[in-house]
Amino acid sequence: MKRIYEFISKANQVLLFLAALMAITAMSYSLYSDFTRRYGRYESTHVAIVEPNDQTIATSIQDVRFLGSSRDFVLFGIVKHGIKSKMGNWGQSALASSVANSARADYGAGEIVNIVFCRKGRKIRNLFENDGLVLTSHLGEIGASKLEAFVFTTVTEDTDNNRRLDDQDRQDLYIVDKDLTKPDMVIKGVIDFEVLSPTRLVVKMRGGDPARFLEVDIEAQKTSEIQWK
Numbered sequence: 001m002k003r004i005y006e007f008i009s010k011a012n013q014v015l016l017f018l019a020a021l022m023a024i025t026a027m028s029y030s031l032y033s034d035f036t037r038r039y040g041r042y043e044s045t046h047v048a049i050v051e052p053n054d055q056t057i058a059t060s061i062q063d064v065r066f067l068g069s070s071r072d073f074v075l076f077g078i079v080k081h082g083i084k085s086k087m088g089n090w091g092q093s094a095l096a097s098s099v100a101n102s103a104r105a106d107y108g109a110g111e112i113v114n115i116v117f118c119r120k121g122r123k124i125r126n127l128f129e130n131d132g133l134v135l136t137s138h139l140g141e142i143g144a145s146k147l148e149a150f151v152f153t154t155v156t157e158d159t160d161n162n163r164r165l166d167d168q169d170r171q172d173l174y175i176v177d178k179d180l181t182k183p184d185m186v187i188k189g190v191i192d193f194e195v196l197s198p199t200r201l202v203v204k205m206r207g208g209d210p211a212r213f214l215e216v217d218i219e220a221q222k223t224s225e226i227q228w229k
Contacts, residue, residue, distance in 0.1 A: 045111060045133070045135060045166060045167050046111065046133070046164050046165060046166035046167070047080065047081070047082060047083055047110070047111045047113055047131075047133045047164065047165050047166075048081060048082035048083070048164050049082065049083055049084075049085050049158060049163065049164055049165060050082040050083065050084055050085060059080060059081070059082045059083060059084050060080070061078055061079065061080060062079045062080055062081060062110040063079035063110065064076050064077070064078060064079065064116075065077040065079060065112065067115070067137055067139065068139045069139075070139050070140045070150070070178055071178060071179070072119050072120065073117055073118065073119050073124070073178070073180070074117075074118045074119070075115055075116070075117060075118075075137075075139060075150070076115070076116045076118065077112035077114075077115060077116075077134065077137070078112065078113055078114040078115070078116060078131075079110040079111065079112055079113070080110050080111070080113045080131065081110045081111075083113050083130075083131035083132070083165070084130075084131070111133060111134075112133075112134040112137075113128075113131040113132060113133060113134065114126050114127055114128050114131050114132070114134070115127035115128075115134060115137070115152065117176075117180060124180060125180065127152060127154075127174060127176070127184075128154075128156065130156075132154050132155055132156035132165060133154060133155040133156075133165040133166070134152055134153075134154050135153040135154060135155065135167060135171065136152065136153040137150075137151075137152050138150065138151040138152070140178060145195035146195075146198050147195055147198055147199075147201075147218075148178055148198045148199050148218060148219070149175050149176060149177060149178055149199075149218045150175075150176040150178060151173065151174070151175055151176075151193070151201075152173070152174040152176070153171055153172075153173060153190070154171065154172050154173075154174055155167070155169045155170070155171055155172070156172060157169060157170060170188065170189050170206070171189070171190050171191075172186055172187065172188045172189070172190065173185075173186070173187040173190045173193060173203060174186055175187070175201075175216065175218060177218075182221060183221070185216065185218070185221055185223075187203055187205075187214065187216065187223065189205055189206040189207060190203050190204065190205060190206070191204040191205065191206055192204045193216075196215070199217065199218045199219040200215065200216065200217055200218065201215070201216040201218070202214070202215055202216070202226065203215075203216055203223075211228075212225070213225070213226040213228060214226065
């Protein structure tokens with residue numbers, strides 16, 4: 001009888017443990033479902049690209065973020081859920097529409113799709129003629145390094161054809177003169193960059209075997225490949 005009693009006690013303990021485990025699992029799933037329902041699943045930084053006749057994704061301005069100031073300039077980031085596609089010469093969309101999770105009215109706060117440069121209370125210009133995706137913004141300070149330029153890591157083309165602009169597309173570096181008196185330098189297909197001096201950068205490029213680097217002279221607006229082999 002004692003053995004039977006011990007067996008029943010252990011069986012009850014196992015059943016209670018399993019019941020508690022099932023309750024915890026059910027609660028966790030319920031919390032996860034509620035979170036994803038409210039906020040959507042995690043996705044990398046992206047912005048939807050919308051056809052002119054697609055009304056499911058907002059292409060209007062959702063927010064304007066103050067990014068900082070330098071000298072006489074104040075910079076703002078224009079935030080949207082989606083951007084309008086550009087039409088090709090043959091009447092076809094150069095950037096196809098996307099119905100990503102940003103189509104939901106309650107999904108996120110959108111992403112920065114353009115930069116506005118203002119001076120003395122007036123708009124001077126935008127970074128892009130047509131909206132794109134701004135991944136990073138550096139307004140003259142990168143860590144402890146000073147730089148005589150505004151530097152933006154951007155995406156402007158859907159190079160992987162996944163129907164949106166995201167960090168898996170080709171990334172381009174926009175280098176903007178702090179006085180806005182010189183043309184922008186645009187370096188396409190970058191991976192990363194480092195500051196060498198206030199007027200010089202070293203940029204790691206895509207497509208190298210195994211790696212390719214450019215040195216950028218901001219003042220002279222010239223680039224030269226670094227022969228590291």
